[in-house]
Amino acid sequence: MRTKLDPRLLKIPTCHKLPQWVVDWMREQPEAGAVLIEDALMAHYGIKPPTEKPTKPTTEQVTRERDLALVLIAKWCLNVNVEGTAFDNWEDHYKDAIGDGSPLKDLLVDAINKELKRRGE
Secondary structure (H helix, E strand, C coil): CCCCHHHCCCCCCCCCCCCHHHHHHHHHHHHHHHHHHHHHHHHCCCCCCCCCCCCCCHHHHHHHHHHHHHHHHHHHHHHHHCCCCHHHHHHHHHHHCCCCCCCCHHHHHHHHHHHHHCCCC
């Protein structure tokens, strides 16, 4: 029985514009163009294909992250409601949410980047 390939390792068709002389050179090589490009990128940038399968977060982990996010948002909302909207009044809550050591930092950075991309920024 054939083992299922990690989807991150599947080859997908892409279209990139290359100078004519590069295309001519690639066509003269015995290796496929995709192999040449992949090998060159790995050599130049020191990147390697992923070896571990991505892990799916557990229900417990997702629930813990959600609950922490709700606590941080509740503290921030309460502080804004009581102290006002000036940044000085809620700076500590911002740092708690996105500062180093926050278990939600990576999730928040990803969400912020997705929103910036959606906005076209």
